[in-house]
Amino acid sequence: MANVTITEVCPRDGFQSLPETIPTDEKVSYINRMIDCGFKQIEVTSFVHPKAVPQLKDASEVLEKINRPSGLKLRALIPNLKGLERAIEAKVNKVKLMLSATDSHSRHNANRTTFEAMNGFEPLVQRAADSPVHVGGSISVAFGCPYEGEVPIERHIEITKRYEQMGVTNISLADTTGMANPVKIKRVVNALREEFPHFHFSLHLHNTRGMAFANAVAGYEVGITDFDSAVAGLGGCPYAPNASGNIATEDLVHGFEEMGIETGVDLDRVIDAAKSLQHRFPEHSDSFILKAGKCSELHIAPKEQVKIGD
Structure with a gap:
């Protein structure tokens, strides 16, 4: 069985959702x-x-202060473009572009349509080419939009072709609102991998409806x-x-x-970190293992x- 790589996103996706400001040193x-848990990549x-x-x-201050062991990608x-310049200055290894699969979510998130947002990516990709920073793409609400519902496969193919034209071939497919199911995961991933066999796709899963691990297994089963x-x-x-x-x-x-699928991550250390966060943010943390x-x-x-009784 193939091993998997897990990117820890709590410092970005997790912390940004908290209403209480966390001091930088904390x-x-x-x-x-x-x-220290052994992740190969952390967002x-x-x-x-x-x-x-x-x-x-x-x-920038966080990136200046954290540990940077050999082999870890940040x-x-x-x-x-301004965000990219800050990222280059902070010496991150990789940046991920922000994109929504639907125009409705994109207008709410970025104040422009999906392809208007993609037009703005071209100077970013060109600038990054002159730096050590690798650029990856993303497709948010890939498995269901809260405003438009189902996202047609044709829409995904059109978006991915635009990424391909820019030279971006590493794409994160995000179940932003937890509307995916294993059948949908397999359908979308299989269609994209068949159309773009040279691309590297990853999954960003939310557990809104308790389907995330089943969706992860479904994704694993299709590569x-x-x-x-x-x-x-x-x-x-x-x-x-x-x-x-x-x-x-x-x-x-x-x-x-x-x-029996290896992750390379120290589970006990992850659990200790999770317990610490649960103690600090009890209303915002949740997992079956906890x-x-x-x-x-x-x-x-x-x-x-x-x-x-008798």
Whole structure:
């Protein structure tokens, strides 16, 4: 069975959803704990305007203070050329472009249609080509839009062709509002991989309706080996109604490891980090492993059944 790579996105997708501002040094401490878990890639922050996402206004300072062990790739989300310049200056390894599959979500998220947003990507890709930073693309609400519903396969193909024309061949497919199911995951992924066999697709799954791990397994079964997740299940898109958190990293790692699929991540350290976040943000953290523990944690069996009544 093929191994999988898990990108930890709690420092960006998780923290940005919290109403309470996290002090920079505390944020750095949490991120360093995640780094110690053995992830190969972490999405640390987003270089958006401070008024848009106040929680991430310290993006540059965070990247300056966190540990940077050999072999770890740091990723950031960027909305425009200014964000890219900040990311280059902060020495991230990879930036991800922000894009919605539908015009309705795009107008709400970026104040422009999907392809108007893509037109703005061209100078970003050209600028990044002169830097060490790798550019990846994304398609948010890929498996269902809260305003338009089902996203046609033809729409995905058209968007991906535009990415291809720009030379962007690494694409994250995001179930932003948790509207996916295993059948839909397989249908979309199979169609895109057949049309673009040289592309590398990954999955960014939210657990809004409890389907995220089933969707991850479905993705794995059709060749996806890269997944995003967030420690303690933190997260949620501010531009998607009722979008709950990402699939919890501890749930994803535990599930894959139980199936014999290696993740390279230290599950016990992830759980410790998740418990710390749960203690700090109890109303915003949620995962099955935090509730039930690992399958390997056995209990002492009762000696006999205690009968109640006659």
